[in-house]
Amino acid sequence: MKAVQLTGYGTADVLRINDVDRPAPGAGEVLVSVEATSVNGHDVRVRAGELKLVSGRRFPIGAGLDFAGVVAATGTGVDAYRTGDRVWGMVHPRQRHSVAGAAEYVVVPAERLSHAPAELSSGEAASLVVAGSTALIALRDSVRLAPGERVLVRGAAGGVGTAAVQLAHAMGGRVTALARDRHAEVLTGLGADEVLDYGSTTSDRIGPFDVIVDTVGTQLPSYRARLAKGGRMVTVGLSPSALAVIAASSVHGSRRVRTFSANPGTPVLRDVADRVASGALRPVIDGVYPLADIAAAHRAFERGGVVGKHVVTVPRGSL
Template sequence: MKAAQITGFGAPDVIRIAETARPAPGPGEVLVAVEGSSVNGHDVLVRSGRVKVVSGRTFPIGVGLDFAGVVVRTGPGVEDHRVGDRVWGTVHPRRRHTLAGAAEYVVVPADRIAPAPATLSGVEAASLVVGGSTALIALTDIIGLTSRERVLVRGAAGGVGTAAVQLAHSMGAFVTALAADGHATALSELGAGLVLDRSATTPEHIGPFDVIIDTVGTQLPRYRSRLARGGRMATVVLSGPALRAITFSSVHRSRRIRTFSADPRSALLRDLTAHVSAGALRPVIHHVYPLADVATAQNAFERGGVLGKHVIRIAGKAGKQSCAF
């Protein structure tokens, strides 16, 4: 089988497409034939060597945190999944993987997958796994969003941001999206009641907000100051400056900056499937790449500035078409 693997820490060109043995599932595991995987910040952190304590220093290292595909084999003790089931899921973000989501096959514990939405292709489903689950955790478990609250989504054009806009809107919130001006129409269609140009907006001139979802990680104290009494803020960025701001904000109690590490399991993925099935969440894909172009996809991800996800098509016709929704 073919698999994208990191051969050394560095720029995207350290990624190679290797021929390797197809893995076999052990007790409690499933083997999935992968149809799609997406590019996420976690992939960049692993490839750059910034999380060596997690990834280790032994190569090769697998590429791809998430995946969607079809179960082709189950290990002993697996009862909830059958061969032929269409599923989506993730590899464990804090363990080393020689093979990961950007491969023709991947083995994972059965509690890391759930039935994928029937209405989505493998590529479409893969685009929602990490962004959708992260946004759902932030809004429900971390923030506890309620109807009619005023929500600011900062970095609204990315994978987490587009999902947060849609989910917050479906929960009855009034959503303000902060992103590049060129994405205003698309974000409005996703549920944003107001879209602000990030290049022409300063924190001091907006708000107040009941909830702020941050996917950028800079100027966190300035944005935290825009919270209303009893407001809550969460960031998905764990950089040095962000962690310092989070620590210093602890004196503000309810208005402190919260953070978390998303690690979706079956129950959360089932909830995410329900939101897709209810029409509350849809894929936002910027570009689809064949497996051979994983390095190109990571390069494009790091450049930023686009609406939606960079997705890797593993199975089926390898296309490079772009799609908005």
């Protein structure tokens, strides 16, 4: 089978489509015939060598965090899935994989899967695995958004941002989206009550907010200062400076900055699928690339300035 692997750390040029043995599922595992994956910040950070403590220095390393496709086989002890079931899921982000989501087949433990939303194509589903799960955990579990609260989504045009705008709106929040001005129409259509141009809007001129969802990871003290009394802030854009602010906020003051590493299992994936079925969440896709052009998808992600996700499809027999 074909699988995208890293031959070293660096730019998108290190991505290679290699011939590898098709894996077989062990006990409690599922073999998925992958139809689509997407590009996430985690994928780019692994490729650039920023997560060497996890991915290590032995090559090749598999690329692709999430996937959507069809069950090809199951190992012993797996009762929840049958061959032919449409599923979505992700490999473990804190483990090294020689074959990951950007491949024709991938093996994962059954608890890292859920049945994919029937309303979505595999490409649409892949775009929401990480984005939808991250936004849901941030709003529901980390900051516990309540109806009527004022919400700022910073980096609202990205994958997690577009999902957070939709979910915050569906949960009854009054949503302000901070993004490029040219994305205002799309974000309003997703549920934003107000869209502010990040290029001309300084943090000291907005707010206060009850909840801030940050997907950027910079200038956290400035935005933390825009929290109302009892306000909560969560960031998923981690950097060394962001980690320092998070640590300091847990000691000083009541306006704590939270973070987490999205690592959804079956229950969270089911919850995201329910939000899709209810109409509260829909995919937002900026571009679709065949697996052979995954390096172009990585480059587009790094250029930024888009709305939603970059999806990579996995056609059979055309590579």
